[in-house]
Amino acid sequence: MFKTAKFNRISQNIVQQIRQAILKGDLQPGHRLPPEKELAENFGVSKASLREAFRALEALGLLEVRQGVSGGAFICEVDLETARNNIVNYIFFQNPSIREFTQLRIILEPAISRLAAAKVKDEQLAAIEENLNEAKIELDSGSFSYELDIDFHRRIADITENSLIHLVIDSMQSALVNIKKLIDPDYDFSLKVYHAHVRIFDALRSRNPDKAAEEMLRHVKEVGDGLTAFCDPKNPCAPSEKN
Amino acid sequence: MFKTAKFNRISQNIVQQIRQAILKGDLQPGHRLPPEKELAENFGVSKASLREAFRALEALGLLEVRQGVSGGAFICEVDLETARNNIVNYIFFQNPSIREFTQLRIILEPAISRLAAAKVKDEQLAAIEENLNEAKIELDSGSFSYELDIDFHRRIADITENSLIHLVIDSMQSALVNIKKLIDPDYDFSLKVYHAHVRIFDALRSRNPDKAAEEMLRHVKEVGDGLTAFCDPKNPCAPSEKN
DNA sequence: AAACATTAAAACATCTGATGTTTTAATATT
DNA sequence: AATATTAAAACATCAGATGTTTTAATGTTT
Numbered sequence: 001m002f003k004t005a006k007f008n009r010i011s012q013n014i015v016q017q018i019r020q021a022i023l024k025g026d027l028q029p030g031h032r033l034p035p036e037k038e039l040a041e042n043f044g045v046s047k048a049s050l051r052e053a054f055r056a057l058e059a060l061g062l063l064e065v066r067q068g069v070s071g072g073a074f075i076c077e078v079d080l081e082t083a084r085n086n087i088v089n090y091i092f093f094q095n096p097s098i099r100e101f102t103q104l105r106i107i108l109e110p111a112i113s114r115l116a117a118a119k120v121k122d123e124q125l126a127a128i129e130e131n132l133n134e135a136k137i138e139l140d141s142g143s144f145s146y147e148l149d150i151d152f153h154r155r156i157a158d159i160t161e162n163s164l165i166h167l168v169i170d171s172m173q174s175a176l177v178n179i180k181k182l183i184d185p186d187y188d189f190s191l192k193v194y195h196a197h198v199r200i201f202d203a204l205r206s207r208n209p210d211k212a213a214e215e216m217l218r219h220v221k222e223v224g225d226g227l228t229a230f231c232d233p234k235n236p237c238a239p240s241e242k243n
Numbered sequence: 244m245f246k247t248a249k250f251n252r253i254s255q256n257i258v259q260q261i262r263q264a265i266l267k268g269d270l271q272p273g274h275r276l277p278p279e280k281e282l283a284e285n286f287g288v289s290k291a292s293l294r295e296a297f298r299a300l301e302a303l304g305l306l307e308v309r310q311g312v313s314g315g316a317f318i319c320e321v322d323l324e325t326a327r328n329n330i331v332n333y334i335f336f337q338n339p340s341i342r343e344f345t346q347l348r349i350i351l352e353p354a355i356s357r358l359a360a361a362k363v364k365d366e367q368l369a370a371i372e373e374n375l376n377e378a379k380i381e382l383d384s385g386s387f388s389y390e391l392d393i394d395f396h397r398r399i400a401d402i403t404e405n406s407l408i409h410l411v412i413d414s415m416q417s418a419l420v421n422i423k424k425l426i427d428p429d430y431d432f433s434l435k436v437y438h439a440h441v442r443i444f445d446a447l448r449s450r451n452p453d454k455a456a457e458e459m460l461r462h463v464k465e466v467g468d469g470l471t472a473f474c475d476p477k478n479p480c481a482p483s484e485k486n
Numbered sequence: 487a488a489a490c491a492t493t494a495a496a497a498c499a500t501c502t503g504a505t506g507t508t509t510t511a512a513t514a515t516t
Numbered sequence: 517a518a519t520a521t522t523a524a525a526a527c528a529t530c531a532g533a534t535g536t537t538t539t540a541a542t543g544t545t546t
Contacts (some may be wrong), residue, residue, distance in 0.1 A: 035496080046529060049528085060302050068537050069537085072496090072497065078335075079333075083332070086321070086325070087329070089326070090321040090410065094406040112350070164334070167330070251499095310528075311507095311526065311527075314526055315525095
C-alpha cells in the first residue's frame with residue numbers, strides 16, 4: 001500500500017531538508033551554511049552524520065565545501081558537468097544501441113540545425129570555422145578528436161540559446177563518445193565526418209535552414225550507419241564484450 | 244593553464260576509483276563490496292572517510308548500502324528516478340522559459356508520436372485509453388492530475404522502445420510540471436489538454452503517423468501558448484516571483 | 487605607499503574507538 | 517509445517533582528539 005521508506009538515515013534526512021530548502025528558494029546559491037559544529041548542533045546530530053550529508057549534497061552538485069578560514073559549506077547551482085555525468089551514468093547501464101542514439105539524433109539535430117541557421121551570428125560562425133580548422137589539422141595528422149567532434153555539435157546547439165537543448169545535445173554526445181571510443185574509427189570514417197561538418201557549416205554560413213537540416217540529417221545517418229557497420233549487428237556495441 | 248584540481252578528499256578519491264571500476268566493467272550491479280572495516284583497511288583509510296564516499300556513491304545512484312546480517316554495500320544500476328532528479332535539479336537553476344520548453348517539445352514530441360503511431364501495440368493503446376479514462380474522471384471532478392498528464396506523454400515515448408527518448412521525455416515532463424504547478428491551470432485549460440490527448444490517442448489508434456504528429460504539434464503549441472498567457476511575458480515564470 | 491612576507495585563527499579533514507540498531511539466518515518451539 | 521526466538525553480522529551514530537588548509541590580518545621591507 002505504501003512505498004517502503006527506503007532511507008532512514010540521518011544524513012539522508014538532512015540531504016532532503018537542504019534540497020527542499022533549495023528548491024523552495026529558501027537557500028540560494030552562494031549562501032554559506034553555519035560551521036559544521038554549529039549546524040550539527042542545530043540539527044541535533046553528530047558531526048560525522050552531517051558530513052555524510054555534505055558529501056551526498058556535493059555529489060548532487062548542490063553544495064561545495066571548502067577548507068580554510070573563509071571556507072565552509074556553500075550552496076551552489078548544479079553545473080552542466082554534474083548533470084551530464086549523471087546522465088552518462090544512467091545511459092551506461094541502459095546501454096542503448098547505435099540505433100537508439102541515431103533515432104534520437106535524427107529527431108533532434110536536423111531540427112536544431114534548422115533553428116541555428118536562422119539566427120546564427122558571425123562570431124558563432126567564426127568559432128565553428130575555428131573548430132573545423134583544428135579538426136582539419138587532426139585529420140591531416142591521421143588522428144581524430146572526439147572533443148572537437150562533440151564541440152562542433154554543441155556549438156550548433158548553443159546557437160539556439162536554449163538551455164534544455166544544450167543539456168540534451170551535450171549529454172547525448174558525451175554518452176555517444178563512450179561508444180565511439182570502443183570502436184576507434186578509421187581514417188575513412190574521420191574524413192567523412194569532417195566533410196559532413198564542412199557542408200553543415202556552409203549551410204549555416206549561407207543562413208539556409210533547409211539545407212542545414214538536410215546536411216545534418218545526412219551526417220547523422222551516415223555516422224549511424226558507419227558505427228553500426230563496426231558492430232555486431234545482433235548485439236551492437238554491448239560493453240559486455242569488452243572482457 | 245591547468246584546471247584547478249578541485250577535490251583532494253579521501254572520500255572523493257574513493258568515489259572516483261569505484262565509479263571508474265564500474266564504468267570499466269570491473270564492478271557490476273549486484274556485486275557486494277567487502278564490509279566497511281575490511282574495505283577501509285584495503286583503502287588504507289578510516290571508516291569515516293569510507294562512509295562519506297559511500298554516501299556520495301549512493302547519491303549518484305551507483306551504490307546501495309543496507310544494514311543487517313546479509314547487508315553491506317551493493318553496486319547498483321543508476322535508476323531513472325536518480326537521473327531524472329539530477330536533471331530536474333540542473334534545470335531548476337537554468338530556469339528555462341516556457342518558450343524554451345516548448346521549442347524543444349515541438350522538436351521532440353510530434354516526431355515521437357509519429358514513430359509511436361507506426362508501431363503501437365493494442366495493449367499499449369489500452370493503457371493510454373485507461374489513462375484518458377482516469378483523466379476524464381479527474382476533469383469531471385474539477386481537478387487536474389499532473390501525474391496523469393506526464394504519464395500520457397511518457398507512455399507514448401515508451402512505445403518507441405528507446406531508452407534515450409524515454410529519459411528525455413520523462414525528465415522534461417517532470418521539469419515542466421514544476422512550472423505548471425506554479426501556474427495552477429484553470430478548468431478551461433484542463434479541458435483543452437484532455438481533448439488534445441483524446442485526439443492524439445485517436446490518431447495513434449488509427450495508426451496514422453502524420454495525424455499523430457500533427458495533433459501532438461497542435462497540443463504542444465496550445466499548451467505553450469496557454470502557459471505563456473498565464474505568465475509575465477517579459478519574465479516568464481521566474482521562480483524569483485514566488486516570494 | 488606599495489609590495490611582499492609572516493602569522494594566527496577559522497573551518498574543514500581525518501582518525502580512533504565505543505556504543506546502538508537493524509536485519510536475517512539459524513535455531514528452537516509448538 | 518508453521519511459528520517464535522535468538523544471536524551474530526554489518527551498518528549507524530556519536531564523541532573527541534589531532535591534523536591540514538586557507539586566508540585575513542599583521543608586520544616588514546622597499
